[in-house]
Structures are given as C-alpha cells and as structure tokens.
C-alpha cells in the first residue's frame with residue numbers, strides 16, 4: 001500500500017513538519033537512489049531511512065554497530081506502531097527464528113542488524129530471498145580507518161553493492177570532516193551518490209572551557225549551579241580517573257556510575273541501562289562509552305580530561321541535548337593535560353604519517369581551548385562551515401576574555417627554560433622566574449642566573465597560564481620520559497629574538513566559592529505564565545509508571561518536549577492531544593487517555 005511521506009510523518013511519528021534536509025533525503029531514497037547523509041547528532045537522521053522503509057515495498061535493513069541500543073530503538077519504533085525487529089548476538093535462538101520468519105513473511109518494516117551478523121551465511125541467504133526496501137548504514141564513519149571509531153567489521157560493507165546491486169543504500173553519519181567523508185564514499189562505493197550535508201551547528205549546546213584550578217571544586221560548582229538532578233556524561237582519560245571520579249561524585253550525592261572497558265560486560269550493561277532508562281543518572285566514562293548514545297535528554301557533557309581531537313570533542317559533546325533543549329558542553333583544562341596528551345601522541349608507536357596527523361589534530365584541539373573568540377565559530381569553521389556572527393551561547397561570547405601582550409613574559413619564560421638546561425617543569429621554572437631562593441634552586445646555582453627573579457611581578461597563577469599556552473602553541477615541547485620537563489622548539493627562537501609577538505588569553509582566576517560569587521545565569525526557565533510545576537511532575541510520574549510497566553525507557557513513551565507541550569497547551573480532548581508534536585496515531589490511542597486524566601486532575 002503506497003503511502004505519502006507527509007502522511008507517515010504526521011500519522012505515525014506525530015510531527016508537523018520535516019526538519020532540515022529530511023524531506024529531500026526521504027524523497028530521494030523512496031525513489032530508489034543511494035546517498036550519503038551528513039547531519040549533526042539530533043538532526044533527525046533516523047527518519048531519513050525509517051520513512052522510506054515504511055513507504056517502500058519490503059523490509060529496510062539498518063546496519064548499526066550499537067548492539068546495546070538496538071532493543072530500545074526497536075521498542076521506540078514499536079511504540080509508534082512501526083513493525084521493527086533486530087538480529088544480533090543478544091537474541092536467543094528462539095527469538096532469532098521468530099525474527100527470521102517475520103522477515104520472510106513480509107511482516108516487518110525495519111530490521112536492525114549488527115554488521116558482523118549481516119555477512120553471516122544465514123543472514124545473507126535470508127535476505128537474498130526477501131524483498132528489501134533499502135540498506136541504511138548508520139554511523140557510517142565507522143568504516144574509516146583514520147577516524148576515531150573505526151570498526152573492522154564495517155569494511156565488509158563495501159561488498160553490499162555486489163550482493164544487492166538494486167537495493168538503495170543510504171549511509172549516515174554525524175562526523176563530517178573531509179577526509180572521513182571521502183573515505184566513506186570510497187569504501188562504500190558511493191562515488192555517484194549525492195551527498196546531503198546539513199549545517200553542523202548545535203545551537204542549543206553552550207560551549208565552555210575553564211582553565212583548571214582545582215578541577216573537582218570547579219566541576220562541583222558547575223553541577224550545583226546548573227545541573228542538580230540532570231542526566232549527564234563525564235569524560236575522563238583513564239579507567240582509574242573514571243573510578244575515582246565516579247566514587248567522589250557519589251559521595252557528593254550525585255547518582256554517578258562508572259563505565260570503561262575494564263569493567264565486566266555485565267556491569268557495563270547494567271550501568272548503561274540505568275543511564276538510558278532512568279532520569280538524572282550521571283555516567284563517568286572513558287571514550288569507550290557513548291558512541292551513538294540514543295538518550296535525547298542528556299543535559300550536559302563534561303570533559304575532565306582533554307579529548308585528542310576536535311572531531312572527538314564535537315562528537316562527545318554532541319551527545320548532549322539531542323532533544324533540542326538547552327544543554328552544556330563543559331570542560332576543564334590545564335597544563336598537566338597538555339603535557340600528558342603531548343607525551344601520549346608524540347611518544348606513540350604509530351607510524352610517522354599517522355603521528356603527524358595526530359599531532360595536527362591535537363594542535364587544533366589545543367588551539368580551540370585557548371581561544372579568546374567565539375568557540376562555535378571556530379568549531380564550525382573546522383567542519384567547513386561559516387557562522388557569520390558570534391554565537392552568543394559560548395563562554396567567550398557570554399563573558400568576553402581579554403588578551404594581553406605576553407611577548408616579554410614569553411621571552412622570559414623561554415630564556416629561563418634555556419638557561420636552566422631544558423630539564424625542568426613549569427613549577428620549578430616559575431619559582432626561578434619569581435626569584436625564590438630555596439634549597440633546590442641554590443643547589444643548581446640557578447639563583448645566580450640572569451633570569452632569576454625577572455618575573456617577580458607576575459603571580460604564579462599567571463605563570464602557569466603562560467607555560468600552558470606556550471606548550472599548547474608548540475612554543476615549548478614536552479620531554480618523553482614522563483617528568484614533564486620543557487624544551488625549546490624551532491618555533492621558540494623567533495620569539496626569543498624578538499621577531500614575533502605573542503598574544504595570550506588573560507585567564508581570570510576563579511573566585512573562591514566562599515567569596516559569594518553570584519551563580520551564573522541558569523538555563524532559561526520555563527515561561528512562568530503557563531508553567532505548572534506540579535502538572536509537569538505529575539506527567540513525568542505517569543510516564544515513569546507507564547515505562548516501568550513495559551520496561552522501556554521513559555522517553556520512548558514521550559520525550560520531555562512533548563510533556564512540556566502538554567503543560568503549555570493543556571489539551572482536554574483527544575483531538576487537541578493529537579496536535580502535540582510527538583503524538584502519532586498509535587501513541588494517541590495508547591496513551592492519550594492516560595495523560596488527559598493527569599491533566600484533568602490539575603486544573604490550571
């Protein structure tokens with residue numbers, strides 16, 4: 001039964017309009033064309049293949065590496081009345097048989113398959129004798145060996161075209177840098193397919209990078225001011241830091257759970273499950289966590305350690321605010337992080353070409369941290385987009401940062417490095433510059449140096465900031481032995497010779513919490529004229545009850561944004577209820593009365 005794509009959008013998904021490029025992609029796919037779709041996280045990629053799969057004859061096969069999420073994705077679709085199932089290693093044999101029979105008898109719109117499963121003989125045979133609507137290759141950047149999420153199983157997907165030459169293929173990703181894009185096209189044989197590229201901006205995410213000064217206190221203040229009880233993700237570099245941080249957070253009353261490759265599969269699954277299914281859980285994780293996390297209401301992503309590239313940073317922070325509501329991307333960053341990452345990258349055993357690439361990526365990341373201008377403009381420029389105006393929603397736009405002429409200070413710092421023999425770290429160098437006369441300094445005779453005491457007018461906090469920025473810009477390098485001693489580089493000399501000026505960020509030392517600093521402006525509050533907190537809470541409670549009864553995450557019943565519309569519009573009839581965004585026919589009949597009842601109990 002051929003259906004109109006607008007009708008499906010309204011009746012099945014309950015949305016009034018398409019977003020961005022959705023309509024163009026869907027029309028192209030329904031007509032049988034291949035394509036590459038680049039959309040930011042939260043841009044609405046799923047509908048791009050779900051609607052064509054519903055409209056076209058046969059079953060749409062979705063290849064996804066996110067086995068842990070397949071059940072929830074399938075459940076979300078079933079809630080809207082779409083016939084979906086998945087095939088992966090978590091299914092029992094009985095379940096596999098049921099899914100296979102549904103596929104064969106044309107009783108499915110969508111089938112989610114793990115890539116390693118797809119090319120198993122059994123699945124290939126099944127698909128060969130089934131009518132297929134399309135192949136959707138989700139998280140397509142996993143095919144890129146230069147990318148940060150490379151999955152060897154994805155390489156097999158290049159054979160899809162030979163196996164199924166007549167079936168349209170649609171590859172989707174939120175990672176957009178040019179080399180990755182070229183590699184996807186090449187490996188998946190999409191040279192002649194059109195590319196649908198959407199703007200990568202995530203206007204609802206507020207970016208902030210804070211110079212480190214007692215990271216835990218800074219993070220705690222951030223949570224207290226903006227995110228008590230919010231769901232969030234905290235990224236750390238090592239397993240040990242993940243465990244420590246999670247434990248510390250629990251001690252402060254945050255419902256925090258660790259996630260890293262060193263935990264047993266069972267623990268990881270349980271923690272991810274709680275994060276996915278409950279309100280207000282904070283996950284503390286290494287980057288092993290979260291590829292394609294499908295939780296729409298993550299309110300913040302915090303980096304306590306620095307990511308290795310802007311792509312990684314953008315993808316990790318992109319997990320916040322997929323529902324379009326305000327969210328924070330917050331990061332602390334200090335000299336120690338720069339030193340550690342430089343050592344990791346430059347000391348890695350990777351080949352030369354790879355290493356140069358990693359160094360370049362790290363340089364771009366450090367440059368981003370040290371910006372004094374709009375962060376969003378720089379992020380988007382990195383992905384080839386231009387944002388003409390400052391964004392007004394990043395720390396540098398909201399609280400402009402001064403820069404200062406640090407040429408002289410840099411010369412003093414570099415010359416101090418040189419004269420002490422390029423064997424010391426920033427702490428010791430600062431002591432020499434400040435003219436301290438302690439035992440250690442005297443024992444090396446460094447109190448006799450001309451640089452001893454030339455920096456007494458600059459406080460240690462500022463010196464730390466100077467050294468960090470020198471390392472970040474490659475004006476100093478870090479030794480590989482692990483003690484963090486600093487050395488001159490080629491680039492140091494023009495500065496030392498006075499041929500180059502150095503402008504630096506003027507880091508403002510954060511006030512002590514006790515000093516009674518006013519909290520920063522909180523996230524915009526709901527409009528008080530129509531907002532009813534007790535109705536909101538009651539709706540959330542009903543949603544949780546309904547979700548628990550079916551053991552599904554609350555957001556597959558309704559997203560926050562739909563509950564919010566209920567508070568604002570207070571529908572009283574099913575007809576009014578059907579007009580809310582996110583209410584399709586199936587959900588209307590399943591849940592309309594349930595929520596109307598709650599609204600009826602709260603007369604406005």
Ligand code: ADP
Nearest residue numbers: 015017018019040041042043044045046047296
């Ligand atoms: P992506 O996979 O690109 O990260 P999703 O497909 O998960 O994004 O969609 C992100 C959010 O946007 C989801 O909550 C989805 O329900 C919502 N959404 C998608 N398309 C529309 C639309 N046309 N109108 C309103 N909301 C939409």
Ligand code: ZN
Nearest residue numbers: 374391394397
């Ligand atoms: Zn900005």
